[in-house]
Amino acid sequence: MPVLAGAEPFTHSGSGRIGVLLCHGFTGTPQSLRPWGEYLAAREFTVRCPLLPGHGTTWQECNRTGWPDWYACVRDELLALLDSCDSVFVFGMSMGGTLALRLAEEFGEQIRGVVLVNPSVTTLRWDAKLLPVLSKVLPSVAAIGNDIAKPGVTELAYRRTPVRAAASLARLWRIVRTDLPKVTQPLLLFRSAVDHVVEPVNAALIRSGVRSEWLTEVVLENSFHVATLDQDAPLIFQRSVEFAQEQVGSR
Template sequence: MEQDVLAGAEPFRFEGNDVGVLVSHGFTGTTQSVRPLGEALAAEGFTVAGPRLAGHGTSIEDHAKSTAESWIRSVEEDLAWLEGRCRAVFFAGLSMGGTLSLYFGATRPDLIKGIVPINGCAYLANPELAAALYSREAPPVLPGVGSDIKMEGVEELAYPGVPVPSTREFAALLNVTRDLLPTVGCPTLLIQSREDHVVPPGNGPFILDAIASVDKELVWLDDSYHVATLDNDAPRIAALTIDFVKSLVSED
């Protein structure tokens, strides 16, 4: 049984019209990082779901027991909720949430009409981290990756450390999703910070080239770090996502 949820890390759902958008947070983060985006989408009238991924927003010990499969199941629950009340479903996600948007864009083409990976991750290019994942000498918890934010005074609600067991699960999710990229065919709006201290910015062009989507675009952010949904470019991200969704549902 999972522990009590931290204040601010609760999942959210906003009932709206028949266009749904799932908004996912990232690895070791919480719904706090994407709630402003979810609220902006809801203000436009969309039905919005912001799942709390398993093991997140509780404790590091809880996170260490979570798996890639459990994160996928967390998303599936809210996708089912959206599917039951919406004629079109979109998926926007930050960091690992962006990875999950790509995963579901590939595996649920019947449901997902478009995706918006925001500093989404397909690779980390971090040999030091990779070497630690199966090392006998590695500590059980590695330094945290939260609050990479350019705007002063803004903090992300995230764990202060990264458990090694769940980081192995994250690596597995990256490997699977990377292999699935050529099967992503839905419209895709990639949003990528030029300066990101968690995920290499090269992920944006890499994903753009790898996916099969005909309708795809990469937009660069110049005034935000990794947690861009809480940073200086947050209003721009919301506007871009809203315009992206509106452009596709207006075609129906």
């Protein structure tokens, strides 16, 4: 199926010393992370940002996929980075943060550090409990994308939320929450003060659940959910590079 213009995956081969896997969010595309990837590439990081299966095409296509498909995609990209780079980091936004945490749970010390931007591991929405039932009778609901405070900026995301795929994401959340104590890598966590998609409880669950000795939370005061395209994006980009360089230097 044709990929939407602007939704294409991207890669950059840097010096090989530091590699970064970028994971985009649910119903989103690499477009939301491209400025971050370009910032990293300009500093000679090796970067991979795949387009997750079922994304960047139609929401109907997304309903034909589930979290094992999305995870297999980012896992393959991580393995490629581990083969080519001295130190590898995983950065993720929203569901991309969920996938990043799952990778950290599986690969342990092979991942040098994790950067999360408004990651999700649960939701307080009352209708989420009905997802297993709704997914059998309701194809889609209102969109969740494009939550951005900065005027004139648009996220390339689906105009409807695929319910069957959302039910699969909820299953991934439960798995990731259960295994959070397996996350021991240094962790840099960005959280928007105002987020209309992911509630603050998500960051709290992650902070209390992981066993990372190095954990820093940064509150983004000027951005909504898609913070990598929002007003605090320069801060995210700069701090993530400093984090990776510091962790490699302290190794």
